[in-house]
Amino acid sequence: MATGRTHRPATRSRGIPEATVARLPLYLRALTALSERSVPTVSSEELAAAAGVNSAKLRKDFSYLGSYGTRGVGYDVEYLVYQISRELGLTQDWPIVMVGIGNLGAALANYGGFASRGFRVAALIDADPSMVGRPVAGMPVQFIDDLEKIVAENGVSIGVIATPAGAAQQVCDRLVAAGVTSILNFAPTVLSVPDGVDVRKVDLSIELQILAFHEQRKAGEETGGEAVLPPVVRDAAAATPAEGRKGPDGDMPAVMPA
Amino acid sequence: MATGRTHRPATRSRGIPEATVARLPLYLRALTALSERSVPTVSSEELAAAAGVNSAKLRKDFSYLGSYGTRGVGYDVEYLVYQISRELGLTQDWPIVMVGIGNLGAALANYGGFASRGFRVAALIDADPSMVGRPVAGMPVQFIDDLEKIVAENGVSIGVIATPAGAAQQVCDRLVAAGVTSILNFAPTVLSVPDGVDVRKVDLSIELQILAFHEQRKAGEETGGEAVLPPVVRDAAAATPAEGRKGPDGDMPAVMPA
DNA sequence: ATGTCTTTGTGAACGCGTGCACAAAGATGG
């Protein structure tokens, strides 16, 4: 079984759909804001607006957690904050290690949003000896040789990878071998992990490319006619051996056989 | 229409499903790696493994782009790189502005993955006067008052927001008013935008919380029995007025009426 | 207590995405 799983394997734990789980942090953030303003209760409509989702979806999401909420009134903000926090496992704190303290890693380490909710950066790890010992976010960078020891001693089960792409899989393997079972990957690579290990990836470049696609589509629609360029027949450009992509832009004639 | 749309409005442009669009950059990356190794052709099975997806899914994805690929052989790597690049709009280059040059913003500006594929950082913008003029990633930071001018002069249609949460909506509004129609948001806030503007968000905290959920679930399953805690009845904790959340952890008795 | 009004919780329908499984297409060898 060489090519390990990268997808979430199914994950509907007790029946809470994955899509719902992904929205719970959103609700929690909106609720926390309300809580800080001492708002006692909130309706599904209001909260949905604050979280940017459909109100029916929000109610259904909450129904998976149980029947909180009072008809005719809405939801008790504090109570809901507690329930969602508990459901997400944020009532305990999670020690995490971050591997790869370059530009991005250092920025993430300094990012307050990390420690804010139940997460505690237990260690920063890098492979560059000249980096070791230097303080980043008030914490000395440690050498990668100690990775296993650090994970074990701190009981770390969540790791963040912010290394270059080339090192990511190797670091991932070591983290998993050391006992880490959840990985947040910022390196632009597909990670292979054994079953039982969750990987979530954050890729800036991919997000931009998706935006570019929609942007191009919008630009095309504006100019009308020739905008939505038709499929291109294969043989036309198959002639571009191993060097193509030099035509201006929307070249290559149409004609789709069948 | 106060609460603008945050979701992708439908987006199946010419019929290319959103899920497929989101995978195209993945394929492109895998193909580029093959291209650099001068691999001439690749089968759907191999490419799917490299991209971490199902091979049938990959073939179906490609079928939306048209019928490239030769039965019995596979896909021409160079040709496919070109087609996907064109479909994603990467044959032109996209000037982008980045607003908020703090820790994260600076790291993103330095991140090579940005400029690599058709994207060009046209300007770095910040609201802190002490930041203005300082070079970041070989480019002087500009003051936020010039935002509109910068966007207009450079023909920017994609903006990246890396400001604190409090400033994000304000910056977003100015970007949109200036003509930006795609936004990549790193600030932990829900942005309201008018129709026609796409927003994608990247939230480190949310990703970690999702991992924590699964992590807690795994830990619960290991210890067996009491792990999957049953739904909690409302009234038990409804007594916690506006101050609750102090119980140890898995307190509150079960009992679900109906 | 009764009626009205607000808001939740959810049944049901619909649409999208996924993956299986296979026929068709083309390459390759004799």
Added chain:
DNA sequence: CCATCTTTGTGCACGCGTTCACAAAGACAT
């Protein structure tokens, strides 16, 4: 030219997620 083998392209079925629409539940006023 025919047979065989590989790999694509896709019809189909299934399951998940979203949304509508409404009955039930409770608050609140009379």
